[in-house]
Amino acid sequence: MESENFADDLSTALVAVQRLIRRRLRIGVGAPRLRGAEVELLRLVAGRPGIGVSDAARELYLAGNSVSTLVNQLARDGYLVRETDPADRRAARLMPTEAAEARLRDWRERRTALVRRQVARLDDEDRKALEAALPALRKLAENLHEEAEET
Template sequence: MEHETFPEELADALVGVQRLIRRRLRRETPAPQLRGAEVELLRLVVARPGIRISDAAKDLYLAGNSVSTLVNQLARQGYLVRETDPADRRAARLLPTPAAEARLAAWRRRRADLVRQQVAKLDEADRQALVAAVPALRLLAENLREEGEEP
């Protein structure tokens, strides 16, 4: 692989792997199907229960009204609870329901199983290369997040 094409090839590979994982898991996921933004919001709320809508919008790089729409949809489906923030009665805090936590836990298990099965099909050298790449990929993600937060 030429150095000049590496960034594009890496980005394409990451997007391709993520898309294929989502497609494979979507087939096995119970209804209702959740869109990517809905899943990302659920994951954020499970990780940070009590997060405000405005903070969720900032973390997800979405407009506040877009997150409010997602919150309304997920609340109707029984995955989120919106409560008044005791520190600021004008703001709402988001809490996951047990159904949301169970759905995300099941999805994580299925995702891990799928990746485990596919990685097992690779030869040892490729498996080790993937293991070695994980720290660098995490750092890349952190750098992208930090640059996105700059004013």
């Protein structure tokens, strides 16, 4: 039986892990700090080059004008390029720059190394428990994504 506090304990632990990873990764970064929404947008565009602003807004569950503001800032900083959509001259397609790709690659490599080091500090039982929990955590993320799309 699920304890009364399980959902709260799980969400608290997930938020704490994510927050601590972000804080540790900020140390030693020479470039100006990117906000969470900026990183999410960069990751989305890098994964789906050519995505439009409205599709990006929908995917990130943000208002279109908020994404436009993020796009303007990231373009000014040299991380995104707006190209005119040949199918609709009024629309823009977003493309990552080499600087964005490099920054995301560096972040991903540093994040992987950080988590690898911390997982190595755990005993075998805890490492196996985390590995066994991955499918359930992926399913939880999928459920959250689906629920957000329904609303």
